[in-house]
Amino acid sequence: MLVTSSSPAPAAGSRTTDAPAAPAIDARDVHVTLGGRPIVRGVDLSVPAGQVLALLGANGSGKSTLVRSLLGVVPVASGSVHLLGAPLGPRVPWDRVGYVPQRMAAGGGIPATALEVVGSGLLHGRRLLPPRDRRARARAALETLGVGHLLHRRVQELSGGQQQRVLIARALVRDPRLLVLDEPTSGIDLPTQEAFVRTVASLRDAGTTVLVILHEIGPFAPLIDRAVVLRHGRVVHDGAPPQARGEHGSAEHDHTHPHADPVPPSEGPDLTLGVTP
Amino acid sequence: MTWWDSLAELLSSPLMQRALVAAVLVGAAAPVVGTFLVQRRLALMGDGIGHVALTGVAVGWLVGSWAAASPADAFAVPGAVVAAVVGSVVIELVRERGRTSGDLALAIMFYGGIAGGVLLIKVAGGTNANLMSYLFGSIATVSTADLWWTVALAALVLTVGVGLRWVLFAVSHDEEFARASGLPVRLVSMTVATLAALTVTIAMRVVGLLLVSALMIVPVAVAQLYARSFGRTMALASGLGVVVSVVGLTLTWWNDVPPGATIVVLAIAVYAVGALVRPLVHRHRPEDDPHPEMSDDVLVPATAGEDCPPATAAPRR
Ligand SMILES: Nc1ncnc2c1ncn2[C@@H]1O[C@H](COP(=O)(O)OP(=O)(O)O)[C@@H](O)[C@H]1O
Ligand SMILES: [Mg+2]
Secondary structure: OOOOOOOOOOOOOOOOOOOOOOOOEEEEEEEEEEOOEEEEEEEEEEEOOOOEEEEEOOOOOOHHHHHHHHOOOOOOOEEEEEEOOEEOOOOOOHHHEEEEOOOOOOOOOOOOEHHHHHHHOOOEOOEOOOOOOHHHHHHHHHHHOOOHHHOOOEHHHOOHHHHHHHHHHHHHOOOOOEEEEEOOOOOOOHHHHHHHHHHHHHHHHOOOEEEEEOOOOHHHHHHOOEEEEEEOOEEEEEEOOOOOOOOOOOOOOOOOOOOOOOOOOOOOOOOOOOOOO | OOHHHHHHHHHHOHHHHHHHHHHHHHHHHHHHHHHHHHHOOOOOHHHHHHHHHHHHHHHHHHHHHHOOOOOOOOOHHHHHHHHHHHHHHHHHHHHHHOOHHHHHHHHHHHHHHHHHHHHHHHHOOOOHHHHHHHHHOOHHHOOHHHHHHHHHHHHHHHHHHHHOHHHHHHHHHOHHHHHHOOOOHHHHHHHHHHHHHHHHHHHHHHHOOOOHHHHHHHHHHHHHHHOOOHHHHHHHHHHHHHHHHHHHHHHHHHOOOOHHHHHHHHHHHHHHHHHHHHHHHHHOOOOOOOOOOOOOOOOOOOOOOOOOOOOOOOOOO
């Protein structure tokens, strides 16, 4: 199922030369069960280093759940996951894995500044105390995303788009080799999306592997090497990115697609997304 | 007698000296742990641990009476420490499961803790008066041995709570991201729970098991009204905890009022004043433009129909 990447030679040496052959993500027959229901049902996914992969699918198709299981947020019921060559667990080089969740955690109401939130991105499985240059690195990460001035603002008071950029800065601050983003552009205006696409492009040029969940390919289109489409927790397309349909982004287009569908899911080519054969 | 003489007398009383040292330590440590509890939405955890710790006190008392220990309650504090730690770990495990039945399990555990304590202390030959001193605090019973327990445990709580605050914050703020970073989320959660348990046992003699949670939570509630960061909230809450504990305790020197309740009422009064004054303080802050000039401002389109949301506002889960 592996589609060769059309991107420049992956990880060709700007930062890393170790383990050149290991895929950034290697998932075999992953099943995830949540609340007694099978959400992800037998997904195989191998993402070679340096690839930019878009994970697409209707709402409720299990994209977030798949990604969360790949990162160890929710347990994998069966199957195996390797990240950057190591089995999911303490041996993964967590300092090189960046994750941007769909939205900011609500928390219990204690204020936290952008500096504190981004600084928490410097901690990982192998580092429980922040480095000395915590402030400088958090500031630099926020400035990369054009929100350096928010350093001392409470994140609770920021707008959705600003919060999103703080979350992206938290993932970038540790200089990831694998970056996983869950709908990073939903609810963000188009100019910001384009600025964000430029950030991802420069990361890709530096050899970073990117797995991005998208609702609309939109401005990401030129970056995407490969698209995987999920439906009812299964991969129904793996290959070239689908062509964006003209009417796809319009208001009358119905995106909702209930997951708890009583009809057994077909695996035929009746995709809602216009997939090129 | 001038107030100065009176103060000198207060400070020269060995009982008051011990009580003040305990109050400063407990007042500083309790809100540090409370900040993490509030962030984790576990503000009532200390209360639950307090209920369970009562059974520990009674079991310690029982063991003491069997062993014919010289003060009957020599093992009360160690008993409370063990019960509180076990209780906090169980609470954390139930929370981790996130089941609705967990709520009931916790309620049963809490009431069992109180009922078990009341029953066992009678079996051990104690009285309701003994029990009251644990439930509502009693500085008169702070012995030198108790003080050493308090000093040691408070030092431990402060060292771990402040020293590891970054990772404790990371896990408390966003557990999902912490897991996706390979952080030992379970170990960290258990650490917070254990810190809460130790805090309950050291605060027990000063404010009492039923009011312990207030000393952990109310200063945090005040601090988060004013502080802008997690670190400041914690520092401010800790400072407030010391102030209300010392002031509350000092008041009991001149007036025959129970120290625990006085401290908690003081803290709540500070919260009430803080909440009332906050709108006045926060009204004028010119550097805080709620609509700052942004480089990525949208180019305003001609018109957008009322029932036609922009394409980027697609429904999401
Ligand atoms: N913690 C959970 N417990 C039970 N069901 C869940 C949980 N999280 C997600 N689901 C269900 O899993 C399905 C897929 O969700 P999700 O992975 O968020 O989809 P997507 O990201 O593709 O929109 C949905 O039907 C959702 O209700
Ligand atoms: Mg999702």
